Structure formats: C-alpha cells, structure tokens
Amino acid sequence: VGARVQAPKGTFDVLPEQGAARLALLARCERTLGAAGYGPAETPVFEDTELFARGVGAATDIVRKEMFTFEDQGGRSLTLRPEGTAGVCRAYVEHGMHKLPQPVKLWYWGPFFRHEAPQAGRYRQFTQVGAEAIGSDDPSLDAELILLLAELLRESGVAGVRLRLASLASPEARADYLDELRAHLRARADELSEEVRERLELNPLRAFDSAHEGTRRVMADAPRLLDRLPPDDAEHFASVRALLDAAGQEYEVDATLVRGLDYYTRTVFEFTSDALGAQSGVGGGGRYDRLVEELGGERTPGVGWAAGVERILLAAGAPGAAAEPAAAAPRVDAYVARAPGADAVAAFALATRLRRQGASVRLEQAGRSLKGQLKQAGRLRARWTAIVGEEGVELRDMETGEQRPASADEVLAAVRAGA
Numbered sequence: 514v515g516a517r518v519q520a521p522k523g524t525f526d527v528l529p530e531q532g533a534a535r536l537a538l539l540a541r542c543e544r545t546l547g548a549a550g551y552g553p554a555e556t557p558v559f560e561d562t563e564l565f566a567r568g569v570g571a572a573t574d575i576v577r578k579e580m581f582t583f584e585d586q587g588g589r590s591l592t593l594r595p596e597g598t599a600g601v602c603r604a605y606v607e608h609g610m611h612k613l614p615q616p617v618k619l620w621y622w623g624p625f626f627r628h629e630a631p632q633a634g635r636y637r638q639f640t641q642v643g644a645e646a647i648g649s650d651d652p653s654l655d656a657e658l659i660l661l662l663a664e665l666l667r668e669s670g671v672a673g674v675r676l677r678l679a680s681l682a683s684p685e686a687r688a689d690y691l692d693e694l695r696a697h698l699r700a701r702a703d704e705l706s707e708e709v710r711e712r713l714e715l716n717p718l719r720a721f722d723s724a725h726e727g728t729r730r731v732m733a734d735a736p737r738l739l740d741r742l743p744p745d746d747a748e749h750f751a752s753v754r755a756l757l758d759a760a761g762q763e764y765e766v767d768a769t770l771v772r773g774l775d776y777y778t779r780t781v782f783e784f785t786s787d788a789l790g791a792q793s794g795v796g797g798g799g800r801y802d803r804l805v806e807e808l809g810g811e812r813t814p815g816v817g818w819a820a821g822v823e824r825i826l827l828a829a830g831a832p833g834a835a836a837e838p839a840a841a842a843p844r845v846d847a848y849v850a851r852a853p854g855a856d857a858v859a860a861f862a863l864a865t866r867l868r869r870q871g872a873s874v875r876l877e878q879a880g881r882s883l884k885g886q887l888k889q890a891g892r893l894r895a896r897w898t899a900i901v902g903e904e905g906v907e908l909r910d911m912e913t914g915e916q917r918p919a920s921a922d923e924v925l926a927a928v929r930a931g932a
C-alpha cells in the first residue's frame with residue numbers, strides 16, 4: 514500500500530452536496546447577470562506573467578507575494594490567474610471588442626489562485642464570479658454593477674451584508690494626493706509600524722489598513738483623498754451615489770477603503786458579511802479607466818467586480834460549509850432491481866429505455882441480494898421498482914407496496930405517468 518496522497522495545501526474537494534449548492538449559485542448568477550445584459554465569458558486559467566505585473570500592479574501584495582508563477586517548456590513565464598479583470602481586458606483588446614456596441618458587458622465564473630496562508634474562507638485555489646462593463650464611464654454602470662452584486666448576495670441568503678464605497682479619483686490626482694500622504698507619514702515616521710514604514714514609498718495607502726496602534730493614530734488625521742477629488746471625479750462619484758440612493762441601496766462612504774489592486778480609478782467598493790470572521794470580504798470591485806490602455810488598447814473606461822463563491826456560500830450557511838439540514842435528495846422515478854438468475858443485459862436495457870424517456874433511474878450495480886435491492890430502492894425513495902426476473906418483469910408500486918407482472922412497455926408507461 515502506497516503512502517496516501519492528499520490534496521495540496523489550501524485546496525479543497527467539492528463533494529455532491531456542496532456541488533449542488535455551487536451549481537444553484539451559478540444558475541442564479543446566469544439568471545441575474547444575463548437579465549442585465551451580461552454575457553458569459555471564459556479566459557485561460559494561466560496567462561503571461563506580464564499581464565498581471567502590468568495589469569494588477571507590481572507593487573501590490575498579489576503580484577509581490579501571492580502569484581503561482583512557473584516557466585513552461587519554452588521558457589515563457591506563466592502565472593495561474595490571481596484575478597479575472599486583467600484577463601478579460603486582455604481579451605477585449607485581443608478580439609477588437611471596441612468595435613462592438615459599447616459597453617461590452619461580460620460575466621465569468623471559475624478558479625483563481627493565490628499563494629496565501631490558508632484559513633477558513635481563504636484558499637490557494639478558490640472560485641470567483643465576476644462581472645465587467647467595458648467601454649463607457651457612465652455612472653449608471655457603477656451603480657448597476659453594485660446593485661447586481663447586492664442582489665446576488667441577497668438571493669443567495671448572505672447574512673449581515675454591508676457595502677462600503679469610495680472614489681480613488683484619476684491616477685494623476687491620486688499621485689498628488691499620495692505625495693501629500695507620504696509627507697504626512699514621513700513627518701511622523703517614528704510612530705508607524707515597521708511594515709508601514711518600509712512600504713511608505715511604494716504603497717502608502719496600505720497604512721489605512723494597519724491594525725498597529727501608532728499607525729492608526731497617525732492615520733486618524735491623515736489627509737483623505739475623498740476630500741480632494743477633482744471636480745469631474747467628484748461629480749462622477751456624486752452621480753453614482755445618487756443612483757444608489759434612488760435604488761434604496763444602503764452604503765457607507767469610507768474614505769479609508771483600500772483595494773489590493775493598482776488598476777482602480779474613481780469608484781471602488783467592497784461588500785462584507787458579518788457572518789464571516791476575519792475574512793469578511795465577500796466581493797468587491799471598482800472602476801478601471803486606464804487598464805485597457807495599460808494592456809495595449811486604446812484608452813477605454815471599464816468597471817467591474819469579483820466575489821468569492823466559497824465565501825458567499827459560507828456566509829449563506831450553505832450545506833457543507835456550516836451545519837445546515839441536507840438539501841432534499843433528488844427524485845428517483847424508478848429503481849431497476851434484479852431477481853436471482855436475471856439477465857443483467859435485460860435489466861440494463863430496461864434502465865436505459867427508462868432514462869431515454871427522461872426518467873431519473875437507478876439500477877442495481879453493487880451485487881446486493883433482492884432484499885437488499887428493495888431496501889436500497891426504499892432508501893432512495895424510488896417511486897417504482899421494476900424487478901427483472903428470469904420470467905419477466907414485476908412492477909412494484911413503492912407507495913402502496915402493490916406488485917404485479919408488467920411488460921417493458923407497461924413499466925415505461927407507468928413511470929412516465931408518475932403516480
């Protein structure tokens with residue numbers, strides 16, 4: 514016996530109960546996003562490393578610490594995708610989608626990879642659902658996307674949802690602000706945590722995220738970008754807010770909202786759930802008006818979000834994620850049993866004919882005695898059991914216990930009729 518091979522650290526297997534909950538969520542995404550004009554898209558799970566270095570940003574935690582990067586046999590540097598927006602924008606440029614009516618609206622679902630310390634709700638392979646609207650800077654797209662994610666979380670039963678919202682302005686206005694912030698941090702560097710001090714030049718915004726007491730004190734009276742938005746960015750932000758207000762969507766404007774990706778401009782937002790512990794983020798996103806250009810396309814505005822499928826299910830108390838009653842077992846129309854000496858081919862053929870007429874059918878496939886088979890049919894709550902014997906078929910009504918000889922056609926008719 515060889516040593517047991519286990520799933521790699523930070524990965525998990527999806528077993529049927531949880532698989533059913535995931536498929537139900539996928540169907541919900543398809544319905545909700547499809548109804549708003551978002552079409553399904555898929556991009557490769559690995560891309561040129563360059564895409565993320567340029568798109569996500571070389572200074573971000575994702576690119577610096579969390580990517581699974583490898584060389585292929587041709588010496589190319591590839592990376593398992595840590596997020597979806599960069600790949601979608603690459604595809605937008607690669608397929609000349611700027612020639613389509615704008616905005617191009619896409620949604621996706623699939624595996625993503627980040628090399629981080631695994632814990633509940635934080636994995637090295639996880640699933641995201643995401644939506645993007647590329648080709649227009651209309652504030653109704655920001656509001657629409659926020660409302661769609663809110664709706665998905667509500668339909669999925671995610672408890673204690675909160676929405677935080679901010680604007681990061683344009684890169685130019687942000688650069689001016691960052692200089693101001695750096696000056697503030699430098700002036701009180703001795704009060705900051707070592708980590709923040711080290712990242713001061715590269716990513717001073719991260720200081721807003723710090724739990725370090727001294728850093729928090731310094732940040733309490735740090736300048737806020739939201740107070741310094743240029744007029745057009747301020748107007749855009751006000752429009753997004755007015756649309757959310759009109760829709761009755763609650764949110765909190767949070768000037769300290771930091772997102773872990775460099776490509777955001779203007780609107781940023783994050784949904785959290787009180788039902789989650791430390792990993793409270795269920796989904797987030799924002800506007801990325803320079804990303805397409807960064808990836809070699811024309812300057813094209815865009816906005817989108819991504820949400821963690823596992824965190825949604827965790828926060829909704831879905832089966833397999835928390836103690837919840839098991840979902841109702843799928844209906845079984847007929848169980849095809851075999852009496853001793855029965856022809857296995859005839860039994861299989863009957864099961865096949867039943868399945869071809871659309872019935873949900875199980876058959877004996879584990880060498881049980883006839884008694885064991887009837888017990889199994891009962892466990893599965895089969896509506897009918899067809900017992901194939903040497904002399905023909907007996908049809909048993911599992912509700913009344915009544916049993917009578919029946920031709921194959923009669924079995925098909927009874928199962929089709931249901932009751």
Ligand code: ATP
Nearest residue numbers: 627634635636639773794795796797819820821824
């Ligand atoms: P966190 O602050 O929890 O690290 P993040 O800001 O890195 O989240 P995003 O890049 O915004 O997350 O990704 C969107 C969503 O994807 C998150 O809100 C979360 O639900 C999910 N997610 C991100 N990283 C992981 C992970 N390692 N495992 C499971 N889900 C994740």
Ligand code: MG
Nearest residue numbers: 574627629773
């Ligand atoms: Mg993260």
